[in-house]
Amino acid sequence: MTQQPNAPSDTAPYGRPGPGDTSTAAATEWWRDAVIYQIYPRSFADGNGDGMGDLPGIRGRLAHLRDLGVDAVWLSPFYASPQADAGYDVADYRATDPLFGTLADAEAVLREAHDQGLRIIIDIVPNHCSDQHAWFRRAVAEGPGSVLRERFHFRKGRGDNGELPPNDWESVFGGPAWTRLPDGEWYLHLFAPEQPDFNWDHPAVQDEFRSILRFWLDLGVDGFRVDVAHGMVKAPGLPDIGHGEQARLIGSQILPFFDQDGVHAVYRSWRTILDEYPGERIGVAEAWAPTLERLARYVRPDELHQGFNFHYLSTDWDADALRAAVDASLSALGAVGAPATWVLSNHDVVRHRTRLGGGLDRARAATLLMLALPGSAYLYQGEELGLPEVTELPDEVRQDPSFFRDSGQDGLRDGCRVPLPWSGTEPPYGFGAGDTWLPQPDDWATLTVQAQTGDPHSTLELYRSALAVRRAHPGLGAGDAVEWLPAPEGVLAFRRPGGLICTVNTTAEAVHLPLPPVRQLLSSRAPFAGPTPTGPSAAPVREIPADTTIWWAE
Ligand code: GLC
Numbered sequence: 125m126t127q128q129p130n131a132p133s134d135t136a137p138y139g140r141p142g143p144g145d146t147s148t149a150a151a152t153e154w155w156r157d158a159v160i161y162q163i164y165p166r167s168f169a170d171g172n173g174d175g176m177g178d179l180p181g182i183r184g185r186l187a188h189l190r191d192l193g194v195d196a197v198w199l200s201p202f203y204a205s206p207q208a209d210a211g212y213d214v215a216d217y218r219a220t221d222p223l224f225g226t227l228a229d230a231e232a233v234l235r236e237a238h239d240q241g242l243r244i245i246i247d248i249v250p251n252h253c254s255d256q257h258a259w260f261r262r263a264v265a266e267g268p269g270s271v272l273r274e275r276f277h278f279r280k281g282r283g284d285n286g287e288l289p290p291n292d293w294e295s296v297f298g299g300p301a302w303t304r305l306p307d308g309e310w311y312l313h314l315f316a317p318e319q320p321d322f323n324w325d326h327p328a329v330q331d332e333f334r335s336i337l338r339f340w341l342d343l344g345v346d347g348f349r350v351d352v353a354h355g356m357v358k359a360p361g362l363p364d365i366g367h368g369e370q371a372r373l374i375g376s377q378i379l380p381f382f383d384q385d386g387v388h389a390v391y392r393s394w395r396t397i398l399d400e401y402p403g404e405r406i407g408v409a410e411a412w413a414p415t416l417e418r419l420a421r422y423v424r425p426d427e428l429h430q431g432f433n434f435h436y437l438s439t440d441w442d443a444d445a446l447r448a449a450v451d452a453s454l455s456a457l458g459a460v461g462a463p464a465t466w467v468l469s470n471h472d473v474v475r476h477r478t479r480l481g482g483g484l485d486r487a488r489a490a491t492l493l494m495l496a497l498p499g500s501a502y503l504y505q506g507e508e509l510g511l512p513e514v515t516e517l518p519d520e521v522r523q524d525p526s527f528f529r530d531s532g533q534d535g536l537r538d539g540c541r542v543p544l545p546w547s548g549t550e551p552p553y554g555f556g557a558g559d560t561w562l563p564q565p566d567d568w569a570t571l572t573v574q575a576q577t578g579d580p581h582s583t584l585e586l587y588r589s590a591l592a593v594r595r596a597h598p599g600l601g602a603g604d605a606v607e608w609l610p611a612p613e614g615v616l617a618f619r620r621p622g623g624l625i626c627t628v629n630t631t632a633e634a635v636h637l638p639l640p641p642v643r644q645l646l647s648s649r650a651p652f653a654g655p656t657p658t659g660p661s662a663a664p665v666r667e668i669p670a671d672t673t674i675w676w677a678e
């Protein structure tokens with residue numbers, strides 16, 4: 125019997141208790157080992173042929189996610205937005221952008237995803253809105269002294285005539301974090317000028333976001349990915365930092381605008397709302413915190429459920445560094461009782477096939493390592509196809525706002541946002557009908573879903589097998605510890621309770637490793653063996669090829 129997220133029945137898909145069942149919901153904690161797939165709506169699938177992905181496109185491709193075997197989907201923003209930052213500039217939090225479809229389309233995606241056993245998490249963007257948001261437009265129109273300006277950070281400038289920004293803060297996208305209006309006042313925007321920061325000390329802002337959460341929870345969403353979760357609350361008095369190049373400090377220091385302690389009160393308040401709804405609705409923090417201990421504060425029992433582990437994402441393909449990151453993560457998150465939440469790629473970073481510097485073999489090995497670790501994992505659309513970063517986009521097609529501002533983020537986020545290839549041998553590879561909003565490379569014919577389906581060497585079939593094995597094997601998924609086994613330089617080997625051993629060779633040479641009696645479940649190296657019917661073998665020494673992860677059953 126299957127049970128759908130937020131639908132009234134007794135058991136979840138694949139035998140897990142589900143959200144509609146309040147008697148077991150507390151014990152279910154589906155999010156502790158969920159594999160959650162990020163959809164970047166612009167680039168997933170195009171339903172109306174305008175070259176831009178949309179909600180009907182997503183709806184038409186839900187079967188791909190079901191066949192892949194993920195538990196849930198995170199949708200990047202599809203709110204009404206002028207798209208100054210690809211939808212992370214929200215003009216209306218209760219409306220969809222016509223670019224992506226209607227609210228009815230969003231409801232249809234939710235309903236049909238639930239019918240297929242998939243939960244849906246949406247992005248919420250609370251640090252800032254769009255300069256076209258009604259509150260900000262009115263605040264600007266009403267001029268200095270308007271009470272609506274108190275919902276943002278408006279200030280007079282410094283200097284004899286107020287010609288200097290109110291403090292020395294820099295935008296994450298580069299340049300000053302302040303823009304001056306013709307009336308002489310400045311407003312704060314930690315990202316693009318089109319993204320004014322809310323003043324989270326203002327009760328109206330707090331109330332508004334509680335109401336927005338309820339709006340989407342009432343529609344049936346299963347949770348929220350909280351954008352810039354380390355933002356929102358600013359240090360009193362907005363003190364100077366004292367030096368430049370501040371974007372480089374994000375995630376390594378507490379700044380007067382990031383990772384302020386006051387933000388946790390917001391999440392406590394949000395958690396009470398999430399908990400009012402049946403079905404274990406969750407929050408996941410995009411928090412670039414300076415340490416894993418600071419990240420763990422966002423996932424204390426009365427705050428959010430998960431926080432992306434960017435420390436792990438930023439770790440090189442180096443056995444010692446990976447082992448240290450895994451240990452530090454499990455210890456910091458375990459201390460607050462939260463699951464580790466692993467991630468290798470998303471819409472803001474170079475795709476891990478390219479970033480790790482070892483091509484597809486290394487990317488596949490990294491994925492199998494991640495999926496063997498205790499906790500939850502996020503996949504970014506296209507990694508299941510082994511897509512590389514598109515590094516040769518011409519400047520004239522680039523859209524990332526940080527590309528157009530200097531000394532901020534690297535400005536190269538378009539290369540991981542190129543529309544997915546579904547079928548066929550040339551662009552748009554079944555994505556839609558005409559030119560895509562970012563051009564696709566000419567050599568992606570072998571990377572389409574269609575080309576990879578049924579090919580036992582393909583990355584898509586590796587991901588499908590990995591998620592199927594992960595679902596079935598008691599040694600994979602939720603947990604809080606690994607037992608490291610002896611391994612040579614450059615090799616990781618660990619055992620998990622439940623009889624799973626994972627071996628990872630990060631080096632460029634095959635290695636031989638003594639192991640207890642095991643049978644191979646899955647290898648990242650093509651052709652990978654799927655689950656085999658054979659029993660345990662006594663062979664004491666196993667070969668692990670270069671840049672390869674193998675899962676073994678004891
Ligand atoms: C988050 C998003 C990123 C966006 C920024 C501003 O980091 O992931 O894409 O540009 O917030 O909203």
